[in-house]
Structure formats: structure tokens, C-alpha cells
Amino acid sequence: MSQLVPAIGFGLITASILAIAAVGFTLQFSVTNILNLAYGDVMTASAFAAYIANHAGVDIWLSLLMAALFGAVFSMLLNRFVYFQFVRRGTRLFGMIIVTIAMSLIIQNVLLAVFRPTFFSYEVSASASYTFAGMILTGSQLAIMGIAVVAMVSVHLLSTRTRLGKAMRATATNPGLARSCGVATDRVIDVAWLLSGALCGIAGVVLVLNTATFSEVTGANFLVPIIAAAVLGGIGQPYGAMLGAVTIGLASEVAASVINPSYKDVVAFAILIVVLLVRPQGILSEVASGKEVAA
Amino acid sequence: MxxxxxxxxxxxxxxxxxxxxxxxxxxxxxxxxxxxxxxxxxxxxxxxxxxxxxxxxxxxxxxxxxxxxxxxxxxxxxxxxxxxxxxxxxxxxxFARLTVLENLLVAAPAQRGESLWGAELGRLYWGAGEDVLVGQARAVLDRFSMAPKEDELAGNLSGGQKRLLEIMRALMARPKxxxxxxxxxxxxxxxxxxxxxxxxxxxxxxxxxxxxxxxxxxxxxxxxxxxxxxxxxxxxxxxxxxxxxxxxxxxxxxxx
Amino acid sequence: MSDAMQFYLSTLLIYLFIDVMGVLGLNLQFGVAGIINFAYIVFVAVGAYTAAVVSLGPDFPGNFQHYLFGASWPFPLPILAAGAASGVLSLVVGLISLRRLRSDYQAMVMLVLSLIATLTATNATGLVNGPAGLANVPQPLFDQLGLPPLEYQWVYAIWAGLLTALTFLFVRGITNSPLGRTLRAMRDNDRAAAALGKNITALRLLIFVVGGVIAGISGAVFVEFIQAWSPGSWLYPETFVFLAAIIVGGSANNWGAVVGALLVPVGFLEATRFLPQDFNLFGRHVVLFSGLVDALQWVAVGLLILVFLWFRPQGLFPERPGRFTPRAAIASAGKGE
CATH class of the missing domain: 3.40.50.300 (P-loop containing nucleotide triphosphate hydrolases)
Known part of the structure; x- marks a missing residue:
């Protein structure tokens, strides 16, 4: 029991990071039907952007915003100048997965070639620790959870309360119909990639804030739980991704404290497999199953 | 009737x-x-x-x-x-990357060369059945005036020809x-x-x-x-x- | 020819044979049957580990490495065991992932499986000696043949070539048959294939297992040659080297797979492995940090995939539809249009 409480604390932090990352990942799929496996590497690239700012004397929280901006612009350009070009040329779903993997290899190894194979960390001023119900959390960790909550609420408000959100959901459901209803789908797609890229950039920095050090593979290594969370909730479902993030985050940290920390991702994977055996379309999946029928 | x-x-x-x-x-x-x-x-x-x-x-x-x-x-x-x-x-x-003839041949039921070992035994085992099927497929193609298209990739046919292909293909599956x-x-x-x-x-x-x-x-x-x-x-x-x-x-x- | 050169050439030749086998298996799954197996390298790895542990002697407490199933099995049992182990694993993975999942989910699950397999092999030190991996794997019939190393290596090259030729014939037996045609139909439109009476689940499972067995055997031939195997040898990007070979060589074309293996894993990766780490450039002494060449290689593999998907998605040797239909069909080819 005494072991379980801190594990839940860690689980909530992991869930927070995962939620930010998985919602961005799933958003890209829902609006453009692209499973962007370079997502983890864009996270890493954003973490390096924050690193450069941070070591030039910028405060880490301001660096985080700059990383969000970097992730946003980088993702938008990635989609517009690489992915979208292949889609327009007729590359289909699996071809696109291979394209994103090629981009993943390129981004990751360019980072390696530029920054060299060592570990990096941010300059963060030491902050006090706080104790809640037996969980000891640092100021940064509390901030991570806060950022996650703000990000999730923003995504929710954006997609339900604004015209842009409605346009995005319309584009996700049926791009052809959305276009004929006067939605500027190209612009919506750009905005969706900016938004998901910002989430990706934030996720990259908070991931590093939590693990303290990072290298060129940090983001890619985090891709397993991201995919697990997104698939668990039903790919393309933002709320599903949030739910998946909480499930995977809590379950893997608790299991890690009980079994062995190195099996965290294995546990995440096992959960994924079991859930998919019971519900092959993920937890929240009405839209997904409708897509299958229409396909 | x-x-x-x-x-x-x-x-x-x-x-x-x-x-x-x-x-x-x-x-x-x-x-x-x-x-x-x-x-x-x-x-x-x-x-x-x-x-x-x-x-x-x-x-x-x-x-x-x-x-x-x-x-x-x-x-x-x-x-x-x-x-x-x-x-x-x-x-x-x-089947876009198959020829028109292949599209028809695929549809034939219970082909000898469709199991793993049947395929590995080679043409000696399944060749005769294949020749019969090719004959049947050509007859169908002739009937629907599509014989000149038999080596065309199915993906390159016009919309109407694709519909016709589907009907021909279904016929090869010996439907009731x-x-x-x-x-x-x-x-x-x-x-x-x-x-x-x-x-x-x-x-x-x-x-x-x-x-x-x-x-x-x-x-x-x-x-x-x-x-x-x-x-x-x-x-x-x-x-x-x-x-x-x-x-x-x-x-x-x-x-x- | 000098001995060093002969060693180099025979090594390259053996690598080529092994890569050809691997690419043929993946091409059967991906190019012919349309199955996305991002975990292909895991099946190569399982074959390699299986061959390694069954040919190593029993583990003992003071051993420098720890593993399960040490059995000192003689040639050719380790290779057969490798094929069987990968085949059984393929069956299990296929039964879980190919039966009910949507294809994009399948792809994701396979990728995740690949990452998880690496994690497990690295962390479970008692299974296959963790991150350090296995070493001193006995070479088949080395003592019995009693040949000097260089001659042994040529014999091994012939043996690997023989297995590769058999694999090629086996795969061609599938692709140039009604079965291969049905597989390509399933790849192009699985719902239509099912509507014509084809059991697509069984077909996918069959090809998943056949490809898995080929992967396992290629892994066994590899590990018995280099005598060592560790998680670092089969990280998930290795699958994409094979995929790149298929994309470059030509999807659903067996000769394309051979050429792809020759160009990408062998020509592109092995050849550059011998680039100097320091050299003079315009009078300046340049020292490359370790890992730079590797990093640039991966960048190049990524670019190669993109360039081919953009300019020549059908590869150097495109698929040749209809080529095993009887002569009369080919003779009438000119009548079209």
C-alpha cells in the first residue's frame, strides 16, 4: 500500500505527459488520416529547441512555449511539404506510414549527427517539494499536471465551442463534404497540424522535465505508450486518447512499482493487446467502426 | 418458369x-x-x-x-x-494490379494450385486445371466483348468496364x-x-x-x-x- | 587475391545471401500479400536466438553469459529449430493481430511489438543474456570439417547460397501459382476477395507464418556465421532497411527483392561500414565522432525510401502481372487497344 501511493503519483504525471502527446498524435490521424510515426522525433526536436533556448539563458517555462511554437511550425511544414505532397501523389495509408517512418529516421539521425550521442538536460531552478496524501511531488511535476489539464480543457473548448473546432471535426468525418459545405479544408488541416504540433512540442519538453536527461531517441522511445494510449482509446478520438493516457499511465507505473520498472512499456503493451482482443476498435470507437463500414 | x-x-x-x-x-x-x-x-x-x-x-x-x-x-x-x-x-x-484475365481466374473456386503445397508442386499439378479455367475465362470475356482487354491492368479500365469486370468475375465464381x-x-x-x-x-x-x-x-x-x-x-x-x-x-x- | 580481400568478399557474399532470404520473406508478406509486418526483424531475431541457444552448451553458474535451453544440438537441427520457433511465434502473433484488427491497428501493434521485444530481451537477462547478448555461438560442423578459417568461410558461403536458392524457389513456387494470384488479389481488395470465396484470414495467416519461417532461418544462418547476437542487432529500424530494399528493388517481384538486398543492406550499409573515421579534407584533418557514419547512413536510408516512393514507387523491377498465365495468353497481348 505504501508503495502504491507514490506509484499513483508517478502514474498521474506519466498520464499527464501521455495525454498531451497522445491527443496531438490522434488529432493528426483524425484530420488527415496519417499515422505520423515521426511524432516522437518531432517531440525530441522540440526538446532540443527548448534546450538551445534554455542554454542561451531563457527561462525553462518560456523555453517550453518556444518549443511549442517550434513543434507547431515544424509539424505544419512537415505535413504541408512532405506528407501532403505524398498523399496528393496517391500514396495510400501504408505507403504513408512508411513515409512517416522514413521521416522519423531522418529527423532522429540528423539530431544525432548535429548534437552527437550524449545526454542533455535543462537548467531548472530547484523548486520545493509538496506532499499530497502521501505523494511527494516537485514543483515541476505539479506544473506538468497543470499544463496537461490546461491543454486538455483547451482542446475540449476549442473543438466544441469554436467554429474552427467544428470545421476540424467536419474535415475529420468527411473531407469532401466539408469542402463542399464551404470549409477551407486546406487551412483547417494546417491549423490542425499547428495545434497537434504544439501539443507535440509541449509533450517533448515536459517529458524531458520529468526524466531530467534526454538524447536523440527520447521521443521515439516514448512512442510506444503514445501509440498504446491512442489505439486504446480508438485512433482518431481525442477523448479516447485522454482516457487511454490515464489508463496506460496509471497501470504502467503501478505495475512497474509492483513488478520491475524496466517492464513499464511491456505492461502498456500487454494492456493494449488485451483491450484490442476484447474490443478490436479501441474503447471509444463508434466513428471508427462507421469508417470501416463506409470503407 | x-x-x-x-x-x-x-x-x-x-x-x-x-x-x-x-x-x-x-x-x-x-x-x-x-x-x-x-x-x-x-x-x-x-x-x-x-x-x-x-x-x-x-x-x-x-x-x-x-x-x-x-x-x-x-x-x-x-x-x-x-x-x-x-x-x-x-x-x-x-483487383487493380492484376490483369483482366487474372481478375477472372482468381474468382474460380477450389483451384488445385491455391493451397501452399499445391502451389509448390508446380504447373504439373495445377497446370491442366489452370488451362481449363483460362478457357472458361476467355469464353466469359468473349461473351461480354471484353476479349481484347484481357491483358490490360484492371486498374486502367474505364468505370463502366470495371462494373462489367465485376459481373464477369462473379460469374467465374459459379454463382447460383x-x-x-x-x-x-x-x-x-x-x-x-x-x-x-x-x-x-x-x-x-x-x-x-x-x-x-x-x-x-x-x-x-x-x-x-x-x-x-x-x-x-x-x-x-x-x-x-x-x-x-x-x-x-x-x-x-x-x-x- | 589476398586473404584479407577473400575474407571481405566472402563475408559480403554471406551477408548478401542472408539479406536476400530476409527480403524475400518480407516481400512475400508485404509486396505479394499486402500484410504490414513492422515486426519482421523480431522473427529474424527469434530464429537467431533459437539457433544460438540450442547450439550452445548447457548454461552453468560460472558462465560469462546466461540463457535458457543450452543443448549443444548438432547441425542442422539449430536451423530447423529456428524456423520452427519463428513459425510458431508468427502463428501466435498472427492469430492475435491478423484475425480481428483493422489493418492500421495491425500496423501499429506490429511496430509496438517490435519495440517491446527489444525491451524484453534487454531486461530479461536470464533469457538470452540481456543487453550484452550471446557470444561464442558454435559454427556448424566447424570441428568436423577441420578446414582453415578462410576455406571454412567459403564453404559457409556456398551453404548460405544453397539455402537462399531454395528459399527463392520456394517463394517463386508461391508467387507464380494460383495461390500467388489469389494473394495479390487479396492485397488489392480483401473484401472483394472474400466475396469471391477466399478465406482471407487463413491466407494472411499462412503467409505470415511462411514469411516468419523464412525470417527465422535467415536469422539462424546469420548468427551461426557471426557467432554473436544481441538486442542492438535487431532494433526496429532494421525492418525498414528490408522494406527499403523492397521499395527500391520492386514490390512483389522476387528478382526485385534480390536486387534490393544487393543495393540497400549490402551495397549501401555494409560497404560504407569501412569508411575511414578520420581523413584529410582540403588540408584539414577531420575526425568523425563514432556513430556519425551510422547516423548519416540512416538519414540516407530514409531519403532513399522517400525518393523511391516519390519517383518510382513500383521499384527498379516492377511487379509483372499475368506472367504465369499460359503462352496463348501472352501471345494475344498485342491485341489489346
């Missing part, structure tokens, strides 16, 4: 839900041997979903489907096809019943007339069909009887001439 109605396919009270939406809501109809049964109704009536359920591609939420004296409810699509009920699709479903989902969609009028004539010839040779179609003039010429669906239910069944004057059918088309 048989004096007593001889049902080949009986669909009883079939339902299918997608989430909260009930796409097919208790559909019941029969399709007779040696006839082309038309399945008509306004957009969103659930015709294509019902076809999918009958062909085994979509599992029914409830109901029963009897075909050729046996219960086939919930069987997977390949088992239903092997019993002789073969469907075509609303959108073209050609064809389920045709809008076989004239996207076909130019000349070719559509030809396809119409082919289908009537096939019927006269004893092949049964269920056909989803929007163009009522075609239905009138080809189908007898017709089944009218609206909002997931069958609302009328009978000869086209009778059905089209009924008030509920007119309402469905006006409202739908």
Missing part, C-alpha cells in the same frame, strides 16, 4: 445497428429462383447495408437469412460465396445467386443497356439475382418482383407496376 413461387433466399426480420443508429430495422423479403429481384428505395434506406448483411460482410444484430434451404445467418463472406451467393460492390472493387449493388452506377448509357441485356440473358439461363438500383426505369424493365425499403424497413413487395402506385411507396420517395 415455375408455377409455384420457389424462394432461393429468405430474409427474415433482419436488424443491424451501428452505435445508436439502426440502419436496417426488421427487413423481411424473399428472392425467387430464376428471377431478378429489385431492391429499391430512397437514399439511406439501408439497401446496401442489407446487401452487406446478406453477403456476410456485416453481421446482423438480429434476424435470420436462409439461402438454398440452409441457415446462413452470420456466416463469414467467403463461406457464403462458396455456397454460390456472390456479391458485387457499389464502388468498383477490381448474384447480389448486385448498383451495377449501372457510373456507366455510360450505351454500356448500361448492354449490361442490362447481359443480365436478362443470364436470368433466362436460370441465374437468380438481387439487384440494388436507383434508376427506376431500369428496375421496371429488368426486375420482377421488387422490394421497396425505407428507413431500414421493407415497406412494399410485389410487381413494379403494383408497387409504384402504392401510397406508402410514394410517401417514402417524397419524404426520403
Amino acid at each position: 415455375a408455377a409455384t413461387p420457389d424462394p432461393l433466399l429468405t430474409v427474415s426480420d433482419v436488424r443491424r445497428d451501428f452505435g445508436g443508429v439502426r440502419a436496417v430495422d426488421g427487413a423481411t423479403f424473399t428472392a425467387l429462383r430464376g428471377r431478378i429481384t429489385g431492391l429499391i428505395g430512397p437514399n439511406g434506406a439501408g439497401k446496401s447495408t442489407l446487401m452487406g448483411v446478406v453477403a456476410g460482410a456485416i453481421k446482423p444484430s438480429a434476424g435470420r437469412i436462409e439461402y438454398d434451404g440452409a441457415d446462413v445467418t452470420g456466416l463469414p463472406p467467403h463461406r457464403i460465396a462458396r455456397r454460390g451467393m456472390v456479391r458485387t460492390f457499389q464502388l468498383s472493387a477490381e 445467386m448474384l447480389l448486385l449493388d448498383e451495377p449501372f452506377a457510373g456507366v455510360n448509357p450505351t454500356l448500361a443497356r448492354e449490361i442490362e441485356r447481359y443480365l436478362m440473358d443470364l436470368r433466362d439461363e436460370g441465374l437468380s439475382m438481387v439487384m440494388v438500383e436507383h434508376e427506376l426505369s431500369v428496375v421496371e424493365r429488368v426486375c420482377d418482383p421488387v422490394v421497396v425499403m425505407a428507413q431500414g424497413r421493407v415497406i412494399a413487395e410485389g410487381a413494379m407496376a403494383d408497387v409504384r402506385t402504392r401510397q406508402e411507396v410514394l410517401d417514402a420517395y417524397l419524404i426520403g
Whole structure:
């Protein structure tokens, strides 16, 4: 029991990071039907952007915003100048997965070639620790959870309360119909990639804030739980991704404290497999199953 | 033609839900041997979903489907096809990177060279059967005036030729019943007339069909009887001439 | 020819044979049957580990490495065991992932499986000696043949070539048959294939297992040659080297797979492995940090995939539809149009 409480604390932090990352990942799929496996590497690239700012004397929280901006612009350009070009040329779903993997290899190894194979960390001023119900959390960790909550609420408000959100959901459901209803789908797609890229950039920095050090593979290594969370909730479902993030985050940290920390991702994977055996379309999946029928 | 109605396919009270939406809501109809049964109704009536359920591609939420004296409810699509009920699709479903001839050959059931060891035994084992199939496929191609296209990639055919290819391919699967989902969609009028004539010839040779179609003039010429669906239910069944004057059918088309 | 050169050439030749086998298996799955197996390298790895542990002697407490199943099995049992182990694993993975999942989910699950397999092999030190991996794997019939190393290596090259030729014939037996045609039809439109009476689940499973067995055997031939195997040898990007070979060589074309293996894993990766780490450039002495060449290689692999998908998605040797139909069909080819 005494072991379980801190594990839940860690689980909530992991869930927070995962939620930010998985919602961005799933958003890209829902609006453009692209499973962007370079997502983890864009996270890493954003973490390096924050690193450069941070070591030039910028405060880490301001660096985080700059990383969000970097992730946003980088993702938008990635989609517009690489992915979208292949889609327009007729590359289909699996071809696109291979394209994103090629981009993943390129981004990751360019980072390696530029920054060299060592570990990096941010300059963060030491902050006090706080104790809640037996969980000891640092100021940064509390901030991570806060950022996650703000990000999730923003995504929710954006997609339900604004015209842009409605346009995005319309584009996700049926791009052809959305276009004929006067939605500027190209612009919506750009905005969706900016938004998901910002989430990706934030996720990259908070991931590093939590693990303290990072290298060129940090983001890619985090891709397993991201995919697990997104698939668990039903790919393309933002709320599903949030739910998946909480499930995977809590379950893997608790299991890690009980079994062995190195099996965290294995546990995440096992959960994924079991859930998919019971519900092959993920937890929240009405839209997904409708897509299958229409396909 | 048989004096007593001889049902080949009986669909009883079939339902299918997608989430909260009930796409097919208790559909019941029969399709007779040696006839082309038309399945008509306004957009969103659930015709294509019902076809999918009958062909085994979509599992029914409830109901029963009897075909050729046996219960086939919930069987997977390949088992239903092997019993002789073969469907075509609303959108073209050609094997794009196979030639036209290959598209036809694939469809032939129970080929010797289709198992792993059969394939490895080589042409000595499956070559003779293959030659017979090629002969059959060429005969079909000739009949539909597609012989010159046999080495064309199926993906390069025109929309109308793809529809024709699908019908030819279905014939190679030795069907007793064809389920045709809008076989004239996207076909130019000349070719559509030809396809119409082919289908009537096939019927006269004893092949049964269920056909989803929007163009009522075609239905009138080809189908007898017709089944009218609206909002997931069958609302009328009978000869086209009778059905089209009924008030509920007119309402469905006006409202739908 | 000098001995060093002969060693180099025979090594390259053996690598080529092994890569050809691997690419043929993946091409059967991906190019012919349309199955996305991002975990292909895991099946190579399982074959390699299986061959390694069954040919190593029993583990003992003071051993420098720890593993399960040490059995000192003689040639050719380790290779057969490798094929069987990968085949069984393929069956299990296939039964879980190929039966009910949508294809994009399948792809994701396979990728995740690949990452998880690496994690497990690295962390479970008692299974296959963790991150350090296995070493001193006995070479088949080395003592019995009693040949000097260089001659042994040529014999091994012939043996690997023989297995590769058999694999090629086996795969061609599938692709140039009604089975291969049905597989390509399933790849192009699985729902239509099912509607014509093809049991697509069974077909996918069959090809998943056949490809898995080929992967396992290629892994066994590899590990018995280099005598060592560790998680670092089969990280998930290795699958994409094979995929790149298929994309470059030509999807669903067996000769394309051979050429792809020659160009990408062998020509492109092995050849550059011998680039100097320091050299003079315009009078300046340049020292490359370790890992730079590797990093640039991966960048190049990524670019190669993109360039081919953009300019020549059908590869250097495109698929040749209809080529095993009888002569009369080919003779009438000119009649079209």
C-alpha cells in the first residue's frame, strides 16, 4: 500500500505527459488520416529547441512555449511539404506510414549527427517539494499536471465551442463534404497540424522535465505508450486518447512499482493487446467502426 | 418458369445497428429462383447495408437469412460465396494490379494450385486445371466483348468496364445467386443497356439475382418482383407496376 | 587475391545471401500479400536466438553469459529449430493481430511489438543474456570439417547460397501459382476477395507464418556465421532497411527483392561500414565522432525510401502481372487497344 501511493503519483504525471502527446498524435490521424510515426522525433526536436533556448539563458517555462511554437511550425511544414505532397501523389495509408517512418529516421539521425550521442538536460531552478496524501511531488511535476489539464480543457473548448473546432471535426468525418459545405479544408488541416504540433512540442519538453536527461531517441522511445494510449482509446478520438493516457499511465507505473520498472512499456503493451482482443476498435470507437463500414 | 413461387433466399426480420443508429430495422423479403429481384428505395434506406448483411460482410444484430434451404445467418463472406451467393460492390472493387484475365481466374473456386503445397508442386499439378479455367475465362470475356482487354491492368479500365469486370468475375465464381449493388452506377448509357441485356440473358439461363438500383426505369424493365425499403424497413413487395402506385411507396420517395 | 580481400568478399557474399532470404520473406508478406509486418526483424531475431541457444552448451553458474535451453544440438537441427520457433511465434502473433484488427491497428501493434521485444530481451537477462547478448555461438560442423578459417568461410558461403536458392524457389513456387494470384488479389481488395470465396484470414495467416519461417532461418544462418547476437542487432529500424530494399528493388517481384538486398543492406550499409573515421579534407584533418557514419547512413536510408516512393514507387523491377498465365495468353497481348 505504501508503495502504491507514490506509484499513483508517478502514474498521474506519466498520464499527464501521455495525454498531451497522445491527443496531438490522434488529432493528426483524425484530420488527415496519417499515422505520423515521426511524432516522437518531432517531440525530441522540440526538446532540443527548448534546450538551445534554455542554454542561451531563457527561462525553462518560456523555453517550453518556444518549443511549442517550434513543434507547431515544424509539424505544419512537415505535413504541408512532405506528407501532403505524398498523399496528393496517391500514396495510400501504408505507403504513408512508411513515409512517416522514413521521416522519423531522418529527423532522429540528423539530431544525432548535429548534437552527437550524449545526454542533455535543462537548467531548472530547484523548486520545493509538496506532499499530497502521501505523494511527494516537485514543483515541476505539479506544473506538468497543470499544463496537461490546461491543454486538455483547451482542446475540449476549442473543438466544441469554436467554429474552427467544428470545421476540424467536419474535415475529420468527411473531407469532401466539408469542402463542399464551404470549409477551407486546406487551412483547417494546417491549423490542425499547428495545434497537434504544439501539443507535440509541449509533450517533448515536459517529458524531458520529468526524466531530467534526454538524447536523440527520447521521443521515439516514448512512442510506444503514445501509440498504446491512442489505439486504446480508438485512433482518431481525442477523448479516447485522454482516457487511454490515464489508463496506460496509471497501470504502467503501478505495475512497474509492483513488478520491475524496466517492464513499464511491456505492461502498456500487454494492456493494449488485451483491450484490442476484447474490443478490436479501441474503447471509444463508434466513428471508427462507421469508417470501416463506409470503407 | 415455375408455377409455384420457389424462394432461393429468405430474409427474415433482419436488424443491424451501428452505435445508436439502426440502419436496417426488421427487413423481411424473399428472392425467387430464376428471377431478378429489385431492391429499391430512397437514399439511406439501408439497401446496401442489407446487401452487406446478406453477403456476410456485416453481421446482423438480429434476424435470420436462409439461402438454398440452409441457415446462413452470420456466416463469414467467403463461406457464403462458396455456397454460390456472390456479391458485387457499389464502388468498383477490381483487383487493380492484376490483369483482366487474372481478375477472372482468381474468382474460380477450389483451384488445385491455391493451397501452399499445391502451389509448390508446380504447373504439373495445377497446370491442366489452370488451362481449363483460362478457357472458361476467355469464353466469359468473349461473351461480354471484353476479349481484347484481357491483358490490360484492371486498374486502367474505364468505370463502366470495371462494373462489367465485376459481373464477369462473379460469374467465374459459379454463382447460383448474384447480389448486385448498383451495377449501372457510373456507366455510360450505351454500356448500361448492354449490361442490362447481359443480365436478362443470364436470368433466362436460370441465374437468380438481387439487384440494388436507383434508376427506376431500369428496375421496371429488368426486375420482377421488387422490394421497396425505407428507413431500414421493407415497406412494399410485389410487381413494379403494383408497387409504384402504392401510397406508402410514394410517401417514402417524397419524404426520403 | 589476398586473404584479407577473400575474407571481405566472402563475408559480403554471406551477408548478401542472408539479406536476400530476409527480403524475400518480407516481400512475400508485404509486396505479394499486402500484410504490414513492422515486426519482421523480431522473427529474424527469434530464429537467431533459437539457433544460438540450442547450439550452445548447457548454461552453468560460472558462465560469462546466461540463457535458457543450452543443448549443444548438432547441425542442422539449430536451423530447423529456428524456423520452427519463428513459425510458431508468427502463428501466435498472427492469430492475435491478423484475425480481428483493422489493418492500421495491425500496423501499429506490429511496430509496438517490435519495440517491446527489444525491451524484453534487454531486461530479461536470464533469457538470452540481456543487453550484452550471446557470444561464442558454435559454427556448424566447424570441428568436423577441420578446414582453415578462410576455406571454412567459403564453404559457409556456398551453404548460405544453397539455402537462399531454395528459399527463392520456394517463394517463386508461391508467387507464380494460383495461390500467388489469389494473394495479390487479396492485397488489392480483401473484401472483394472474400466475396469471391477466399478465406482471407487463413491466407494472411499462412503467409505470415511462411514469411516468419523464412525470417527465422535467415536469422539462424546469420548468427551461426557471426557467432554473436544481441538486442542492438535487431532494433526496429532494421525492418525498414528490408522494406527499403523492397521499395527500391520492386514490390512483389522476387528478382526485385534480390536486387534490393544487393543495393540497400549490402551495397549501401555494409560497404560504407569501412569508411575511414578520420581523413584529410582540403588540408584539414577531420575526425568523425563514432556513430556519425551510422547516423548519416540512416538519414540516407530514409531519403532513399522517400525518393523511391516519390519517383518510382513500383521499384527498379516492377511487379509483372499475368506472367504465369499460359503462352496463348501472352501471345494475344498485342491485341489489346
